[in-house]
């Protein structure tokens with residue numbers, strides 16, 4: 001299926017998180033949709049609107065609704081990574097090409113979800129000491145690991161020249177952490193990865209639109 005065959009797609013997420021329109025789990029889904037050139041509607045909800053929406057979804061039989069989620073022709077697809085995988089399957093890209101690659105992407109997506117949870121828990125509920133430990137130890141260790149992941153293939157992406165859904169997840173978490181600022185002396189693969197993502201034509205347009 002091409003991007004233009006994918007119709008009536010909606011992405012649901014909070015309006016703003018800490019005053020940012022990109023912070024949080026909605027953005028990696030958006031990056032995939034933007035990169036693919038899918039025509040979609042981004043439905044942004046305030047905390048109060050989400051409360052109402054969540055009650056509606058529960059009534060409709062959606063168990064444990066959270067954002068982000070997507071709908072395609074009105075059908076609900078829950079959770080960040082599963083929704084991205086579904087889109088990737090429908091588009092026939094952003095996936096691995098064999099069981100081993102698929103497993104690696106699953107593992108990287110799992111790593112990225114854990115990273116996001118640690119980051120969010122520290123940012124929203126952590127003490128000053130927790131924030132210090134995160135900034136001085138957890139985050140540097142995490143990006144060292146990402147550097148190692150990226151050095152397994154020739155780059156610039158996790159599986160080499162082909163971008164996958166896991167790349168959008170890792171890139172966005174790095175952006176949430178430190179605006180994707182990378183020291184190319186310490187993390188050369190990560191620096192090349194960030195450059196490559198920022199220079200993808202559709203994403204370049206998207207990043208420029210965020211500055212306006």
Ligand SMILES: N[C@@H](CCC(=O)N[C@@H](CS)C(=O)NCC(=O)O)C(=O)O
Nearest residue numbers: 024025054065066067068079080081
């Ligand atoms: N594992 C889920 C976590 C989703 C999640 O916790 N979403 C938060 C916002 S980032 C949320 O919806 N919070 C409000 C709620 O749970 O009602 C995913 O990755 O989509």
